[in-house]
Amino acid sequence: MDNLKSLIREVPDYPKPGILFYDITTLLKDTAGLKGVLDGLHAKTAGLGIDKVVGIEARGFIFGPALAYALGTGFVPIRKPKKLPSAVERMEYALEYGTDVIEIHKDAVEPGQRVLIVDDVLATGGTAAAAAKLVEKLGGTVAGLSFVIELDFLSGRAKLPGHRVDSLVHY
Numbered sequence: 692m693d694n695l696k697s698l699i700r701e702v703p704d705y706p707k708p709g710i711l712f713y714d715i716t717t718l719l720k721d722t723a724g725l726k727g728v729l730d731g732l733h734a735k736t737a738g739l740g741i742d743k744v745v746g747i748e749a750r751g752f753i754f755g756p757a758l759a760y761a762l763g764t765g766f767v768p769i770r771k772p773k774k775l776p777s778a779v780e781r782m783e784y785a786l787e788y789g790t791d792v793i794e795i796h797k798d799a800v801e802p803g804q805r806v807l808i809v810d811d812v813l814a815t816g817g818t819a820a821a822a823a824k825l826v827e828k829l830g831g832t833v834a835g836l837s838f839v840i841e842l843d844f845l846s847g848r849a850k851l852p853g854h855r856v857d858s859l860v861h862y
């Protein structure tokens with residue numbers, strides 16, 4: 692996956708001083724890069740018996756639907772508050788300073804369905820853990836969580852105990 696790593700742009704001090712931002716737009720625009728990342732995500736998840744792919748706003752919407760298409764499943768968005776028009780479940784989670792909220796439509800996942808959660812980056816794991824709880828609130832089983840990039844030094848997978856976690860590129 693070193694070829695994928697070479698296509699990810701590292702932007703220092705974005706969005707604020709001290710943060711090194713991993714920019715996937717340079718990977719997405721590259722023909723072999725886009726194919727490589729989708730083939731990589733598919734290879735890690737094809738045997739998991741996934742019924743539904745759930746993507747986290749916003750960059751989970753880039754990879755989620757393409758992966759769902761490859762796996763032959765439907766796609767469900769998890770969104771920031773007040774974006775979904777019908778009845779929702781919500782989950783609040785802690786940030787470094789303050790809290791954030793994500794929402795899912797109540798009828799998006801059926802009880803017993805095997806769900807794959809997708810996002811671009813696993814950082815502290817707060818967002819992914821909240822997404823997993825939302826899926827479980829609806830009665831779904833989290834069969835796995837897939838990321839393009841995992842920031843190992845932030846130990847995000849420690850917030851996802853008992854879950855299968857796959858990432859293509861590690862920093």
Ligand code: AMP
Nearest residue numbers: 711712713810812813814815816817818
């Ligand atoms: P977290 O809840 O800390 O795991 O953060 C997850 C979200 O923040 C992911 O959806 C990423 O899109 C974004 N994110 C966090 N850190 C970075 C980073 N260094 N570079 C790019 N995106 C990041």
